[in-house]
Amino acid sequence: MKAFIDYILQFGDLNQQQIDLITKKAKILELPKEEYFSEAGKIAQQVGFVLEGVIRVCYYNNKGEEITKYFIDENNLVVDLESFNNDICSNAYVQAVTDCKLLVFSKKDWKELLDIIIPWQAIVNKIVSRVLIQKVERRSPLVSEDATTRYLMFLKIYPNVVNRVPLSYIASYLGITQSSLSRIRKNIR
Amino acid sequence: MKAFIDYILQFGDLNQQQIDLITKKAKILELPKEEYFSEAGKIAQQVGFVLEGVIRVCYYNNKGEEITKYFIDENNLVVDLESFNNDICSNAYVQAVTDCKLLVFSKKDWKELLDIIIPWQAIVNKIVSRVLIQKVERRSPLVSEDATTRYLMFLKIYPNVVNRVPLSYIASYLGITQSSLSRIRKNIR
DNA sequence: ATTGCTTTTTGCCAAATGACAAATGATTTC
């Protein structure tokens, strides 16, 4: 829980009473490997904070290939924002890659907190824009680099993820085949 | 100006008095082709809304290649968010690709409006998250597609941009060389 | 129209990556 408090206080100040209100709403969710936090075709109903484990967000492109578009590891927020905020169906699966332990807030609780804790709004907005900017900044540069550089970028961005997720997920994240990635790994050593 | 009002009212309601307060702060900025709206190494000082013309956001990667990462055309917001919000130096150039006409707000005016028009905050937050989500959703899928598919995606996303910007900008946006793009164009016809 | 300048297209070859299949290695299940 401390990890979560530290995380949110990076983005603004809250007094102890406000922090208590927030933490009182948080529930622990144990998500076994392979299970979904939220699914394509459904409306995201919760906000999570990863305490342990690795999550991925993936979708199927129009060739039917499964594409992993982000990884989310410890001490990061996980929420399918567009779906959660606008109550529209998501087009992505948010899935535990390893056994995970999360702190979760239901949509109802989350919205309640926004109403009753005024400074919380500003903090959430900062978090949201930080999270979104981070997503662009991480994914976008991949477009213009060759496969080896992409992999090196991945290693920098997600140093704690490499050894916990299947090669195929990383390959699809990088937009290359898993054979290519395997060869790239060999060349790097 | 109407275009701008229409744009913001998509995200929430404002009464006429509030709209007037906002529009009173807006200035027209004519930005000739090639000129910068904001620059790498500097702190973004304004928010803009494109009335006419095409803008691009670009940066230099560590091989020194110039990479265009977004285009922004009519009726869209242009702001280097991370720099503008956090008063940190930007790492990107925001440049007019054609002669442009913009509606602009200085940082001071923008923040003032946020303070005095309460519902404006919520609207701005919605706009910001919409704009950021759009950036991810547009750029991210390029990673996992081949060059031809990328170009077709570009055409869908920016139907009004193709004929107004140099081929080289599009090529760097797609992460391919301009020769390749030229060949792709030939094959598509 | 001619010149000079920039952008786009094309040709050629090399390098990178993909597709497919088989082999190896790792992990789970009984």
Place this chain on the structure above:
DNA sequence: GAAATCATTTGTCATTTGGCAAAAAGCAAT
């Protein structure tokens, strides 16, 4: 611990894309 299952590596070859340079096309100024 053997079998079955799944993940990764490797081999071979085809395809795509890049690098480089030259030609062609477009554009602006005179």
